[in-house]
Amino acid sequence: MSNSVTSSGSVDIQLLEERVSRFIRFGEGSFEELILAAHAFQRAWCGSYGTYCSNFETPKRWHDIPAIPVAAFRHTAIRSFPVAETVRFFRTSGTTGEGYGEHHFRTLELYRSAALGGWRNAGLPTANLFCLMPSPEESPNSSLSCMGGWLASKERFFLGRWDRLVRAISCEEKPALLFGTALAFLDLFEWLGHRELRLPAGSLAVETGGYKGTNRSLPKPELYVSFEKHLGIGADEIWNEYGMTELSSQFYSRGLANPHRGGAWVRALVIDPESGKECGDGGTGVLRIFDLANLGSCCALQTRDLAIRRGSEFELIGRDPAALPRGCSRAVDDILRQ
Amino acid sequence: MKTVERARALAWAAGFFPLLGPITADELLDLVRLEFGHAEILDGFRPYASGFSRVFPNDPILHVISGNTPHAGLQSLIRGLLLGAGNFVKLPSSGLREIEDFIKLLPPALAEKVATNPDLPEQWLRESRTCVVFGSDATIAHFRKVLPAEIQFEPHPHRISLGIVFDDLDGTSPELGAADVARFNQKGCLSPHDIYVAGDARSYAARLADALVQLERKDPRGDVTPHEAAEIADIRANYRFRSANDPRVALWESQDSTAWTVIYEQDSWFASSCLNRTVFVKPLPSDLASALGPALTWVAAVGIWPVTPENAERAAQLQPSRICPLGRMQNPPISWHQEGRQTLAPLARWVDFEPNLR
Numbered sequence: 001m002s003n004s005v006t007s008s009g010s011v012d013i014q015l016l017e018e019r020v021s022r023f024i025r026f027g028e029g030s031f032e033e034l035i036l037a038a039h040a041f042q043r044a045w046c047g048s049y050g051t052y053c054s055n056f057e058t059p060k061r062w063h064d065i066p067a068i069p070v071a072a073f074r075h076t077a078i079r080s081f082p083v084a085e086t087v088r089f090f091r092t093s094g095t096t097g098e099g100y101g102e103h104h105f106r107t108l109e110l111y112r113s114a115a116l117g118g119w120r121n122a123g124l125p126t127a128n129l130f131c132l133m134p135s136p137e138e139s140p141n142s143s144l145s146c147m148g149g150w151l152a153s154k155e156r157f158f159l160g161r162w163d164r165l166v167r168a169i170s171c172e173e174k175p176a177l178l179f180g181t182a183l184a185f186l187d188l189f190e191w192l193g194h195r196e197l198r199l200p201a202g203s204l205a206v207e208t209g210g211y212k213g214t215n216r217s218l219p220k221p222e223l224y225v226s227f228e229k230h231l232g233i234g235a236d237e238i239w240n241e242y243g244m245t246e247l248s249s250q251f252y253s254r255g256l257a258n259p260h261r262g263g264a265w266v267r268a269l270v271i272d273p274e275s276g277k278e279c280g281d282g283g284t285g286v287l288r289i290f291d292l293a294n295l296g297s298c299c300a301l302q303t304r305d306l307a308i309r310r311g312s313e314f315e316l317i318g319r320d321p322a323a324l325p326r327g328c329s330r331a332v333d334d335i336l337r338q
Numbered sequence: 339m340k341t342v343e344r345a346r347a348l349a350w351a352a353g354f355f356p357l358l359g360p361i362t363a364d365e366l367l368d369l370v371r372l373e374f375g376h377a378e379i380l381d382g383f384r385p386y387a388s389g390f391s392r393v394f395p396n397d398p399i400l401h402v403i404s405g406n407t408p409h410a411g412l413q414s415l416i417r418g419l420l421l422g423a424g425n426f427v428k429l430p431s432s433g434l435r436e437i438e439d440f441i442k443l444l445p446p447a448l449a450e451k452v453a454t455n456p457d458l459p460e461q462w463l464r465e466s467r468t469c470v471v472f473g474s475d476a477t478i479a480h481f482r483k484v485l486p487a488e489i490q491f492e493p494h495p496h497r498i499s500l501g502i503v504f505d506d507l508d509g510t511s512p513e514l515g516a517a518d519v520a521r522f523n524q525k526g527c528l529s530p531h532d533i534y535v536a537g538d539a540r541s542y543a544a545r546l547a548d549a550l551v552q553l554e555r556k557d558p559r560g561d562v563t564p565h566e567a568a569e570i571a572d573i574r575a576n577y578r579f580r581s582a583n584d585p586r587v588a589l590w591e592s593q594d595s596t597a598w599t600v601i602y603e604q605d606s607w608f609a610s611s612c613l614n615r616t617v618f619v620k621p622l623p624s625d626l627a628s629a630l631g632p633a634l635t636w637v638a639a640v641g642i643w644p645v646t647p648e649n650a651e652r653a654a655q656l657q658p659s660r661i662c663p664l665g666r667m668q669n670p671p672i673s674w675h676q677e678g679r680q681t682l683a684p685l686a687r688w689v690d691f692e693p694n695l696r
Contacts, residue, residue, distance in 0.1 A: 068575075327613075328496045330498045
């Protein structure tokens with residue numbers, strides 16, 4: 001049934017989109033019922049996922065939905081609708097040598113509802129945003145820029161235009177919110193050098209993303225010390241947004257060592273990589289995410305990020321290649337960097 | 339101590355470390371002879387060309403040893419001591435028990451020629467005349483930068499290794515390949531990431547998986563860190579998904595653990611393993627050098643089967659520093675030209691004597 005989706009498929013997905021949208025916006029319905037319906041739909045209409053799922057029994061609980069690895073987006077089109085109905089795709093930032101993946105969308109409405117709903121659920125303000133990322137016009141295939149574009153107008157994007165950012169913030173009296181990638185914040189801090197950009201009292205920062213594909217990295221506590229030093233924002237006023245191009249929803253945590261949580265439409269399990277079973281509370285494993293807003297692709301995603309289970313939430317550890325003892329065996333990044 | 343006495347003492351101490359493989363005093367003396375022309379040239383002038391020469395260690399030698407590769411560290415120290423050099427050994431921050439234990443087995447005249455420290459005293463950087471560094475590109479770049487220009491610098495960067503099965507008619511090579519994959523849980527530059535197979539590589543992969551099942555019973559891999567287990571789980575998830583959709587890919591994996599993983603991939607392009615007994619099996623292409631791509635630069639050992647001069651010549655086209663039988667990839671002899679160059683000579687200086695013969 002792979003790519004020969006008929007119009008009946010489109011009708012089904014429209015009905016499901018409406019139900020999922022109402023769940024995200026108004027909480028109508030049941031997560032389990034909706035995600036099992038979404039899974040049945042995706043199993044039928046996404047060819048590669050359907051073939052993969054033929055090795056698994058039909059799940060009765062959301063926990064048992066077969067998850068696809070995020071890398072699958074690099075190898076094949078994870079799409080549960082006819083290709084002709086694609087309105088947009090976002091491109092993943094690949095690790096060195098791994099190539100890029102694409103996340104295809106039939107509509108951006110669920111992504112928009114999930115992104116804005118998650119932001120609101122975290123209690124983050126939408127006024128006075130300063131985005132440290134490319135604007136949607138500059139980077140049309142970036143899911144993060146797309147999200148930023150829903151939160152702020154295009155003149156509020158300042159990546160690499162730090163003198164303009166400083167001038168704009170200097171005129172502010174109300175609390176500001178700086179939203180950007182950790183890498184962009186590092187760039188800004190380097191540009192500032194010994195200077196401090198004084199923000200209005202009550203200002204916040206939201207940092208996201210790692211350092212994938214770059215040679216740069218900084219442990220989170222050290223990064224947050226730099227926020228204090230350069231922007232006068234303490235760790236408790238800094239939020240981390242955990243998301244990825246392959247997902248439509250995000251998780252948020254405040255300060256250091258607090259758990260991440262998401263909206264009612266997205267859940268995470270921490271899976272023991274040895275047994276493949278869910279870790280007990282306090283156990284460390286890899287994150288498996290069930291995102292209802294990923295209706296057009298695949299709702300169940302196996303990430304490569306480590307986390308500690310904290311009840312139904314998780315404390316993110318992430319993926320740290322430096323934590324992998326390799327003896328004197330050369331790593332792929334080191335081979336390709338030459 | 340004369341060279342022969344040092345060689346005997348070192349061979350005796352090395353005998354307590356099976357990871358070094360058998361090392362005899364004769365082999366050590368032979369190494370001196372092979373690199374300098376005379377086994378006693380470190381003890382005094384010996385005939386050389388139309389005159390005489392002798393060799394002194396270019397010491398003190400600073401050895402910067404990386405973590406969890408005691409084998410390489412011990413070999414480096416043995417070379418220094420064989421030359422009669424004074425040695426500074428910069429240990430990993432967590433120490434390295436094998437080095438400490440080895441020193442305790444040495445006679446006082448040799449033991450006093452070794453100082454160890456998990457830190458790097460400034461004095462060591464000032465006084466050393468040769469520096470041997472095992473480590474990542476970043477570690478090597480760091481030492482290249484901080485060491486005085488006049489110091490002889492011997493870097494040992496991280497490398498990769500692979501196996502080639504030209505023919506498996508006798509059916510023994512999967513067991514040999516499994517042994518190489520399991521030794522030190524692949525954490526060494528001599529551990530194979532990929533095994534290239536002429537003929538039916540897919541069926542070879544299945545047999546390699548069977549051999550790893552047997553090996554796990556006799557020699558369990560043991561625990562790995564959550565980060566390591568997560569990497570294995572990730573690579574398995576990727577190939578499990580791909581194998582469901584692509585007959586050119588297949589996966590064999592231990593159940594309810596990450597103990598071992600075999601991935602068959604028809605694409606011959608070199609794949610880097612996440613280690614801990616995770617190995618790729620690929621068809622041997624007609625042009626293996628091209629299939630290795632940028633990894634070609636970093637090949638250390640190629641384990642071959644069957645071991646014939648013809649197969650060695652074929653593997654030599656990759657210009658690895660070592661071609662050996664599959665199953666013995668982790669047992670390099672002390673005479674191995676690590677990095678494709680001599681190992682004693684760069685740590686020494688020649689003194690030539692031209693007698694007045696008229």
